Amino acid sequence: MLETIWFVLWTLLWAVYFVLDGFDLGLGALMPAIAKTEEERRMVYNASGPFWDGNEVWLIAAGGVTFAAFPKVYAYMFSTLYAPLLLLLFALILRAVxxxxxxxxDSPVWRAMWDWVHFIVNLAACLLLGVFFANLFMGIPFDANGxxxxNLLKLLNIYGLAGGLFFLAAFMMHGAIWLTIKSRDELQTKALAAAGVCWVAVAVLLIVFLVLTFFCTSIFGNYLKMPWLIVLPALAVLALLFVPRFLNKGHLWLAWSASGLFLICVTFFGVMGIYPNMLISSTDPAATLTAFNGASTSNTLEIMLVVALVMVPIVLLxxxxxxxxxxxxxxxxELDSDHAY
Structure with missing residues (x-):
């Protein structure tokens, strides 16, 4: 029971991370397309500037929970997926820089250089997260010793690349909606147009990703065993359909919330589809790690649950x-103030 609770909490932490850090990752990847002047670029930076470092707390929390609640999964994950995780780490470090x-x-060349760095590392982080989770869903070739x-190229299979592009489009849509909230005038108009284009891309890539999921993974097997789980993809599609409706009516916060709900439901759709598996071996099924054979002791999980029930609400508040x-x-x-980016 405790293993299942922590599996759900682990999934929730990743989902919250995608909602909160997803918008600034997507916004950074979208910046060259919508921010053409120095003022517009500074608007983009300051739209996410107060939030990005706090948002990454949820990535640390997801990694910490993996380490403490599922130590064997953590060890095997960082062994088998070392290269993409290290690239993700470098991308996030360079983003902070x-x-x-x-x-x-005070040099246009200096600022242009860091603008391109900001764009490239945000783009890379979006793609890497999608490739990472797509391969988790499909399975990774590793043996009983982890x-x-x-190699890295083996992770860039058609399903992994589809996952990367889908995550990129979803995060860019999420970021564009956020920019409509945080900007006004011409930049807001461009952000609204970008959100519409990204929405179309997300809808198309969602269909492609679901078709590939049917052929490349066993995710839909859980949905046949537990039909009630169908509420997850149904709610995801409903949330996605409401995004343009809210945008057209000017309900920007509702549009961003619908986009966030879409990301949460997509995350749960994939992870609950492989439950109880956490790290699937595509070459040796006996080596697959689950929420049960990869978990810590019951005492550890109980203590962690008490701490989580106290601390997570505080962080959320x-x-x-x-x-x-x-x-x-x-x-x-605000751009003229000393604390502005």
Whole structure:
């Protein structure tokens, strides 16, 4: 029972991370297409600037839970998927540097360099997260000792690439909607148009990804065994359909919330589809790690559950307060302040 609870909590942490950090990753990947002037680029940076580092807390939490609740899964995961996870780490480090270093030198060339770094690493992070999870769903070639039987290129299979492109489009849509909330005038108009284009891309890639999921994974098997799980993809599709409806009516926060709900449901759709598996071996089924054979002891899980029930609501309340505090659009006056990016 405790293993299942922690499996669901592990999934939830990843889902919250995708909702919160997804918008600034997507916004960074979208920046060259919508921010053409220096002021617009600074608007984009300041739309995500107060949030990105707090959002990454949920990635740390997801990694920490994997380490503490499912230590064997953590060990095998970082052995088999070492290369993409290391590339993701470098991308996130460089993203942080791009925020802080961009305005350290008053030079257009210097700022342009960091703008391109910011775009490339955000683009790479979106793709890597999609490739990572797509391969988790499909299975990875490793043996009972956690020795990976492939290379980085083997992860860039058709299903992995489809997952990467789908995550990229979903995060860009999420980020474009966020920019409509945080901007005004011409930039808001461009962000709204970008959100519409990204929505079409997400809808198309969702269909492609689901078709490939049917042929490349066993995810749909769980949905035949537990039909009630169908509520997850149904709710995801419903949330996605409501995104343009809310945007057209000017309900920007509702549109962003619908986009966030879509990301949550998609995450649960995939992860609950492989339950109780967590790390599937495509070459040796006996080596597959589940929520049960890869979990910590019951005492550890009990103690962690108590800590989580106390601390997670506190973190959520703090982040709610932070988002409420910085909920207003970025203004030209704010760009002139000392704390602006």
């Amino acid at each position: 791009s925020y802080e270093f961009r305005n350290k030198v 020795v990976y039987g492939g 703090y982040q709610f307060w932070m988002y409420r505090l910085f909920s207003k659009p970025v203004t030209r006056e």
